[in-house]
Amino acid sequence: MSEQYIYSFQNGDGKNKKLLGGKGANLCEMTQIGINVPPGFVITTAACLAYLQNNELPPDLMTTVKQEIDKLESATGKTFGRGPDPLLVSVRSGSAMSMPGMMDTVLNLGLNSETLAGLISQTGDERFAYDAYRRFIQLFGKVALGISDEHFDEYFEAVKNRVGVSSDVALTADHLREISDKFLAVVRRETGKDFPQDVMEQLKLAVEAVFRSWMGKRAVDYRREFHITPDMANGTAVNICTMVFGNKGDDCATGVGFTRNPGTGENEMFGEYLINAQGEDVVAGIRTPKALHNMELEMPEQYSQLVTLRNTLESHYQEVQDYEFTIEKGTLYCLQTRNGKMNAAAMVKTSVDMFAEKLITREQALLRIDPELLEQLLHPSLDPDTTAEPIAIGLPASPGAASGKCVFDADLAEKLGKAGDKVILVREETRPEDIHGFFASEGILTSRGGKTSHAAVVARGMGKPCVAGAEGIIVDVSLRQAHVGTRVLHEGDVITLDGASGMVYEGAIATIEAQFSDDLQTLLGWADATADLKVMANADTPAAARKALEYGAMGIGLCRTERMFNASDRLPVVIDMILADTADERQAALDRLLPIQQADFIDLFSVMAPKPVTVRLLDPPMHEFLPTETQLLEQLQVLRLYRDVARGRHTALAAMDAILEMPKPFDELSEEFVNDVLIKKERMLKKVRELREVNPMLGHRGVRLGIAYPEIYAMQIRAILGATIECAEQGVQVIPEIMVPQVITAQELATVRRTVDDLTSQLEESFGTKLNFRFGTMIETVRACTRAAELAENVEFFSFGTNDLTQAVFSFSREDAENKFLPMYNDTGILQYNPFEVLDVLGVGQLIEMAVERGRAQRENLKIGICGEQGGHPESIRFCHHAGLDYVSCSGPRVPIARLAAATAKLRDKEFDTANG
């Protein structure tokens, strides 16, 4: 028995979008629930695939099409290809996923010399008929016969020129008839055949053309761009529908509507219409359409039908609908409906409203919102009405918009920021020692580096806008200015950044504040109640912790202690520690760091209590805290010159002062001071060379550092435990979590654990108290996954560091890959996603599952989470839920997104897309 390739609107399954396409399924659905849809039928996507495979239509397909056309004739009383009341049809594509404008459509099919005459006599409007005819010839000629538009346009323009008009509307019926004739001649010339007069032949060619358009370049590019895989949509259906006309008189109209206001979410009639017009006129902008509520006066009866249609659609689809309608001779037809696309605020409001109206359940209210959409609501954005032109464009590295004075170094940014100025930090690229400048700035702009550069990652973590790698901007710190083309930005000039688009503007552009509305709070409350996964934030400072709480974080999943080291009051001490030649010297520096770090933890714990705070012990290699070799060589070269130059020549030395970051001008410095600086820099250079690593990501870092220099971890652990005791004394109860990075074997954990236990005993004895904390490990090496059972013996929690783990699984590092070959891999489809943004289920995911299984087999109540950029990505969160994790931790501004994603993951728990690979 052969497969059924054709379904009439009366009997197609409205739920089967894969087979009938989205548009076709909705036409069937609407027909079957009693909405007045012009009669028609759908040719399935299966027929499309069969056509593409065999390069011909399935046998008998056109026979069945003919039978369906016969039914349309019966239903409408019109005749196809002949007679005074000719049946015209539209032939539209429609796949399971919406791909607007990507595939072909033919309207008014069924016109030929005979039916043209019928149309004229029936409508009495010769101009309308010829206009329809010449449009049909051109569109069919292009779509079905492959004739390029220019061949038609040439004649069309020639007639307009001859007549001396510039607008199509000015052409008369005679002109249009002449054009139609010329178009028929074009077809003859270009194809060697007459334009097909046989309307079934027209139909066959149109169906084939629509099918072919599935593999057209536009459609293929679109699917790749939007990651539409064959399991999501495979082939297009063809919808063949009786044409109805909104331009047959003043009892006719055409319009589009939204069942609610897509800009605000208000529950109101929304849309526009035109009386006596075709659908395309509404869009074309030649006449100005009216807002829908005007129709209540102009066409009261049809308006009331429209209200009924709107209510029927919403109550049936339980979703805001975007629909099209035509009124032909007083009769309302619905031509199409689909779920309405709205902005984030409207999505949130309609979710909360529709639940209140009992139209949808809470689950539906959550599921209908793409979590990523919330991003819009969480950052200030540029006034969309701005007409300003950007002066430069970079990568959209951290969303949000901000204006401020440009400042070219972190120290000045801090100084001005503290004085109350709004500043934008502008650097060629940023380094950890610029961190204090980040705190003081409204936004960050760099001329080098990508979305994962230091600037981008830190800015995202702080929720500040960042435009990175704006290569058109040449920063010259020594002259305190930047060049943008021929323009010069001086320090203090005001600029505006849009981190969502990567645009940079001169002057201050108005911005719109983030809208953390009551509705959003309500919705996220439902999400928290639904989800299994907890959502934590990655935060390193009290300020970031406070911000994270506002975003609804349920704790801190990752506090990177090294970020604390980079603040300007600590870095010199950290450098002293690194430069130390003996354990005693190192201990002296650590003794100075201890109270500072302990105070940091007290602040952080006080903000977060009683929520958990996970502190990761020092992770990066030591050389990250030092300047680079090249920087030092340059400084030394200048410094030696500086020392040797005669004191008289101040002018030449001013620039040097800046490079050397000297505390006062050269002539106020003593020779001893300069010599001391020189010696210190030489020592630094020596150390930098000593610490140099070929592959720093694979070098001496994490627990390997903690074991080589046990006094560093001891200081940090002491600070955490000391802070816990001090908090307790102030009545603040916290249970800190101590986390060890880069672990590969249980012996490492046992070694650190001994330090923890020793310090615990000492402190408990000194303070006569009992310490309560948890000890855990990052799982960020592959070996940690294979050894998860043994690791679980030693710890109470695991936290997956998916950035490092991804790097280990792929054997390429994020910065090297993203700057070199990863874009090429994504473009050519070798990898579908950037695995550093979307967790790689097929590789990294398998190791995570292995570690979860082995870890829990050893310790049933092991707490397991994930921290890293992917922890805030909905697709990755879905995986984490599926893998049975307890929490995800992500940067503060991603927390609301993660909360919603955690809920939808729970509601959608089923098999994953496994096509990434």
Place this chain on the structure above:
Amino acid sequence: MSEQYIYSFQNGDGKNKKLLGGKGANLCEMTQIGINVPPGFVITTAACLAYLQNNELPPDLMTTVKQEIDKLESATGKTFGRGPDPLLVSVRSGSAMSMPGMMDTVLNLGLNSETLAGLISQTGDERFAYDAYRRFIQLFGKVALGISDEHFDEYFEAVKNRVGVSSDVALTADHLREISDKFLAVVRRETGKDFPQDVMEQLKLAVEAVFRSWMGKRAVDYRREFHITPDMANGTAVNICTMVFGNKGDDCATGVGFTRNPGTGENEMFGEYLINAQGEDVVAGIRTPKALHNMELEMPEQYSQLVTLRNTLESHYQEVQDYEFTIEKGTLYCLQTRNGKMNAAAMVKTSVDMFAEKLITREQALLRIDPELLEQLLHPSLDPDTTAEPIAIGLPASPGAASGKCVFDADLAEKLGKAGDKVILVREETRPEDIHGFFASEGILTSRGGKTSHAAVVARGMGKPCVAGAEGIIVDVSLRQAHVGTRVLHEGDVITLDGASGMVYEGAIATIEAQFSDDLQTLLGWADATADLKVMANADTPAAARKALEYGAMGIGLCRTERMFNASDRLPVVIDMILADTADERQAALDRLLPIQQADFIDLFSVMAPKPVTVRLLDPPMHEFLPTETQLLEQLQVLRLYRDVARGRHTALAAMDAILEMPKPFDELSEEFVNDVLIKKERMLKKVRELREVNPMLGHRGVRLGIAYPEIYAMQIRAILGATIECAEQGVQVIPEIMVPQVITAQELATVRRTVDDLTSQLEESFGTKLNFRFGTMIETVRACTRAAELAENVEFFSFGTNDLTQAVFSFSREDAENKFLPMYNDTGILQYNPFEVLDVLGVGQLIEMAVERGRAQRENLKIGICGEQGGHPESIRFCHHAGLDYVSCSGPRVPIARLAAATAKLRDKEFDTANG
């Protein structure tokens, strides 16, 4: 029912070394097969563990000991602790693994004032008795009572001084009695108690002391050093054995023997003996022992008993034995036996001989040899009789010994080498562009870098000796000399390297050639016939391939094409290719490389045919072929100076010529030439900066490079296939294997495969022939393991790159780890092995097993191997066999070791040691 802790030699299980220790088990075994062993018994290792756990002997243990002593009394007619014929016993440690000298022993236990008198009257030798007594007091005092030797030595020396003698032998019975008395006083003073007269008390204290010595520092260090884990040996047994005396007259003797000559493997009586002497006299060197065959004349009857003993031992143990014996009053006692330790040549000869004698099977012949031992036979070694003192010491980076003139650059080394000189290449460190110097040299010496430096890896690959990182040597290339302390080595001075010890000598030291004997060939033939695993070699040149064949390689498992790129006639072309700004420029360079590379393959295939040759496509990042940024900056600085300096000052420029490697002296160069060099170097610098990567191991390399620059892989594939056709035309049939590095996803393989298929069609058409080759992939990323099924769809073979895979699993790179923290990790026992030397079964191994399982599930006949350093390591080979691999590939000189290891892996296939981690 309580556990049996004591076994008499009559009833202990001689196979149960874990329980009885090696020594105890052998004493039982010998007793039970009728060899005359003095009666005694064993206290088990289980008793030791019980003692160590509870800090006291198991209840009733001493009661049972007393019963056993009673039996000894009955058997010998002697009495313990009393009587005229006192029973004396030795109390010796003995664990399952031999740990010579690491634990405690007490002799002559049972002496007290009463038995001393008995001993005197029975032997009539007062001096002998007091000498035994004072030795017993000191040894027992030290071992059982914890009294430091110095307390005894003080008195002993005082008596010797007073008497005025320097040797112990000169002391009389009276002196020794005085010393015994003083020793008893020392015990009283140091312990506050009298020396125990109760011999059962003596025995108890001695047993406890031996048990405790298992956890002594010496023993613990030894076990860590030699990787003795608790499953190999846990606790020591105690052997209590009746003392017999070889010094009771001329019908007494004592000696040690080997059942065959351990130096040569000859089947002959071997050993030494002394008449009327104690065991320790043979070792002490006071009297010169005689070779055993003398005994045939001196004590014919006992000699014939000894021959019988030797034959009995060998036929029973089926292994060469190292035994001790004593003749007391004409009666031969065997006191101990164990497997004899021999050098490699002797092991090989005895294996082949004992099989011929039908004493052992082929399997036993293979299994008794540690494959690593063969290393001794494969390289020339320094004359062991040399008395020369080394002038410097570095790391033993590649085994073998060689002498030659030192030469400080590769070009001169090549020049002199080609002229027939023997040279040693001496460099601070080597780089790929030095490769031609390696070919021409006898050995390589560097002052920097470790066992995995470029010099070490390349030298091992070529089987040439290398001493690396000899930091005492300061090389000054510009002056053509090196400083070693105050000594100066001029270019041309002869030195000798010992790559097995890391020693460097001045002058030529005699070396002994490698012994690839007939016996070894026979043995390895048996190994090949036994093993499932094939053994391939890693070889990049025809010379290395020829060498590999001599070693018995069954093919080439890894030919690294980039090594071909580094030869001095190619590197400039490769650099042109890298510097190319356009695809056309790049193609032009590749067109020049194609015939060179094709000729390389023809040579290689011709050497190896019909054995398989696996060629890996280009792997390293491009910047590896360029000088470093620092080198270029230095060259540019000099070059600019050079250009600017007045032509008159030649002297100053001579050194520059060397740095710049100019083809002729400055004054013969045109200005244009200098300018051209300058421009080229500047271009190189720009490219080096463009190509710079933060983590080159994780950067743009392998197949990622091949996809970004498809023309490079196309050239290589074209060269391989072209060479195959050309070989076929010359009647040489080869099936090359094309291997893709760094793969993470099947799409990469599909992309390269398309190039292969296109070129195949083109060539088959042009030449009217059919190409036969295999297409495969390295498995060296973790993701390749998780995606093994999908990869297997695209290839016919897998080859594990365990170096990269280990790096990915551990998240540390070999060079960074070995230079920084890995030694510390090994020293502190956090990791038991260096995972880059011994395959990490618990991490890397699990991924290999995953990939094998998934790959074979997809393609049943998938050929799977391993290449990389670990491929030549017996423990790793055992894993590879267990995991079901088809082959291992290792550097040429490791091939014989791998062949033997492959055979023993097959013979020993059972569960692994899983204690690494």
